[in-house]
Amino acid sequence: MSEFRETLYAGYAQALSVDEPIYQGNTGQQEVQVFRNRRFGRVLTLDGVVQTTEADEFVYHEMLAHVPILAHGAVRRVLVIGVGDGGILREIVRHAGIEDIVAVEIDPQVVELCRELLPNHSAGALDDPRLRLVYADGLEYLAQSRERFDLILCDSTDPGGPAASLFTDAFYRNCQQRLGASGILATQNGVPFLQPEELGGTARRLADSFADWGFFHAAVPTYIGGSMAFGWASNSEKVRRTDLETLRQRFTKSGLVTRYYTPEVHQAAFALPRYMLDLIEAGLQRDA
Ligand code: SAM
Numbered sequence: 393m394s395e396f397r398e399t400l401y402a403g404y405a406q407a408l409s410v411d412e413p414i415y416q417g418n419t420g421q422q423e424v425q426v427f428r429n430r431r432f433g434r435v436l437t438l439d440g441v442v443q444t445t446e447a448d449e450f451v452y453h454e455m456l457a458h459v460p461i462l463a464h465g466a467v468r469r470v471l472v473i474g475v476g477d478g479g480i481l482r483e484i485v486r487h488a489g490i491e492d493i494v495a496v497e498i499d500p501q502v503v504e505l506c507r508e509l510l511p512n513h514s515a516g517a518l519d520d521p522r523l524r525l526v527y528a529d530g531l532e533y534l535a536q537s538r539e540r541f542d543l544i545l546c547d548s549t550d551p552g553g554p555a556a557s558l559f560t561d562a563f564y565r566n567c568q569q570r571l572g573a574s575g576i577l578a579t580q581n582g583v584p585f586l587q588p589e590e591l592g593g594t595a596r597r598l599a600d601s602f603a604d605w606g607f608f609h610a611a612v613p614t615y616i617g618g619s620m621a622f623g624w625a626s627n628s629e630k631v632r633r634t635d636l637e638t639l640r641q642r643f644t645k646s647g648l649v650t651r652y653y654t655p656e657v658h659q660a661a662f663a664l665p666r667y668m669l670d671l672i673e674a675g676l677q678r679d680a
Pocket of ligand 1: 438443444445449452453473474475476477478479480496497498499502503528529530531547548549553554555556557558
């Protein structure tokens with residue numbers, strides 16, 4: 393039996409047994425591997441980095457989608473950047489009030505491979521009539537778009553490779569311009585314990601572009617190294633402070649059945665441990 397070894401960080405690695413090899417190839421943009429692991433089910437890796445597994449994807453996708461959607465309360469138009477496996481679309485389409493979804497992906501082959509090999513992730517959401525799938529670079533799409541969104545979700549890979557442009561000043565500035573008055577941007581922002589520069593660097597960029605910004609966090613087992621951070625930014629402070637009673641009412645009304653998200657977890661996720669607050673402070677000062 394072979395083993396997949398992720399060597400994203402110097403001096404620390406994660407290993408998963410490849411109990412059933414399913415696919416290995418190169419899209420021309422990224423190296424893709426799909427295999428089955430006895431503990432995590434089907435696993436997708438891009439450029440040697442674990443992107444998602446069947447067993448723990450619910451944590452990431454529920455938090456990235458439901459936290460901003462329920463905080464906002466009236467999301468109609470959504471832009472998703474980085475479609476990949478389609479797990480984020482599966483969670484978005486569960487909200488009946490959402491009317492329009494634009495999803496921008498740089499690598500069509502990843503989407504088609506995942507549709508076939510990880511069907512439980514998208515669970516039909518790629519065929520939802522509200523979805524418009526666009527194959528383009530996320531930053532380039534934003535730069536030419538004149539549309540307004542209530543929510544922008546950046547479900548990207550890490551900043552190395554094709555996603556580098558999604559962690560730049562230009563990206564956050566463009567997002568700010570495409571959001572309505574109480575619109576929200578939520579992003580995947582890596583594991584701060586092992587990717588400390590990413591948290592501080594994003595904090596500085598968000599602070600430059602948005603009236604209100606912050607981070608929330610959740611532990612996704614195969615994103616090793618502790619809690620991962622999600623970036624949050626809005627033109628309005630109100631949405632981040634949506635009270636617990638309102639979240640409870642919206643959650644009940646939505647009819648969502650979740651495995652990770654609860655309104656209480658939602659609120660608690662914005663309370664950051666001291667080491668993350670210190671990294672944010674250091675980033676703001678470093679780049680000031
Ligand atoms: N949803 C997954 C999870 O559970 O964490 C992982 C993210 S998904 C695999 C990330 C996608 O972002 C990939 O399909 C990748 O091709 C895409 N991507 C990377 N850079 C991009 C860019 N600049 N514009 C649009 N999509 C991009």
